[in-house]
Amino acid sequence: MTTPAPGTATLEVRALHKSFGALKVLEGIDLSVQRSEMVFVLGPSGSGKSTMLRCCNRLEEPDSGDILIEGDPLTGPGVDLNKMRQRVGMVFQSFNLYPHLSAMGNVTLALRRVQKKSKAEAEDLAIAALAEVGLSDRAGHHPAQLSGGQQQRVAIARALALKPTVMLFDEPTSALDPELVGDVLDVMRTVKDHGMTMLVVSHEMKFARDAADRVIFMADGAIVEQGPPEQIFGAPTHDRTRAFLSRFHG
Amino acid sequence: MEQIIQQFFNVEIMIKALPLVIKGLGITLLICAVVIPMGAIGGLFAAIGSLSPNRAVRWLSIGFVDLFRAIPPLVLLIFIYAGLPFAGLSLSPFVAVTIGFFLNNSAYFAEIFRAGLLSVPRGQTEAARSTGLSQAQTLTYVTLPQATRNVLPDLLSNVVEVVKLTSLASVVSLGEMLHAAGLVRSLTYNASPLILAAGIYLLLLWPLVRVIARFERRIAS
Secondary structure, eight states: OOOOOTTOOSEEEEEEEEEETTEEEEEEEEEEEOTTOEEEEEOOTTSSHHHHHHHTTTSSOOSEEEEEETTEESSSTTOOHHHHHTTEEEEOTTOOOOTTSOHHHHHHHHHHHTSOOOHHHHHHHHHHHHHHTTOGGGTTOOGGGSOHHHHHHHHHHHHHTTOOSEEEEESTTTTSOHHHHHHHHHHHHHHHHTTOEEEEEOOOHHHHHHHOSEEEEEETTEEEEEEOHHHHHHSOOSHHHHHHHHHHHO | OHHHHHHHOOHHHHHHHHHHHHHHHHHHHHHHHHHHHHHHHHHHHHHHHHTOSSHHHHHHHHHHHHHHHHSOHHHHHHIIIIIGGGGTOOOOHHHHHHHHHHHHHHHHHHHHHHHHHHHSOHHHHHHHHHTTOOHHHHIIIIIHHHHHHHTHHHHHHHHHHHHHHGGGGGGGTOOOHHHHHHHHHHHHTOSHHHHHHHHHHHHHHHHHHHHHHHHHHHHHO
């Protein structure tokens, strides 16, 4: 991995289009996320925000458009997708921990099989990642023995351990009981404070307001407006943004 | 009552039949030892193929499974042993039985593995691929272990079926256990050797059946 030229965005999305059959889900998304920036994506359901996020590591295959990680293409011919994906960590709504493996096994799997690290080295890195999410004492536990919040924190550790360039969060707290949300958000805050570049799809408005560097509002497969949280939450310029936010302010 | 005991539970005849039946048991076990691993591996590949995004591979795998599940194994064995020589391919009884059971058995194992693979949520594959694991690595380390665990009782039940199915080998005069027992029966005009063979099947399979029941309970809980 070479150091990107100054001014290169950590994650760059250009003219991203995606349809599911006749349904146009993304109609030309342009977005760049800078190093150590935390960008929050808001929008009504069906606005395409999750699809946009999933295109950023090609779990969803874009119809057209470019995605670049520190200037290196993720799309197009000759791309080593498995290599590039290690630079894009992903955290899912439903955690998707491997139920047959311990927390340690979940975190070390890709370290060992993809990054070809020795068992000892992988375990050291896993312990460090689990410590970062506050769960180094749960390394031997299987997912079924952990609470939802703990499972999501292990999932964050699993992504974090690969030392990605950018991390994608797809509604990371939506499947959690309300009392467990705070722990996960605290971990996300820690990850951000350590300099991680993060693109987050979530409905945690308060957290977005407190922690995000920039908020993007999406509707109907396009970015409607974006700006610092105080602007989006304080003085949104578009009707659709206002209508959406008013439902949360009550 | 006396007649039943005389005809079916005649210890004297059983003792006489025992050496031959035990020899047959050896052949039965040998067939199983070859056919069960082969069938499981063949079935696994057919299952993976039947879920392939490649249409040709998918259709070929599904066609294979459908065909060999539909053909009665008895007909298959007779065809391979007695039919193929007309096409210039003469096989020993053991090889014919191995091929026939491999085809039949693979088809059944394939259906079980397929159900297992489908039972693993999509998110598992997505999580694995998102960390850079290849398709093959995802299968090996993430989906297949879960799939196998989910259908373990069905896999073991199929093993029980296969062990009993090996008795069909007698139609091509392969001297497996039931064939041996039948031979003694026709010499003595007494069915006791069959009961002896059945008793050995029971001894052989009963522990396995218990294990399956235990797995089923554990999965249900």
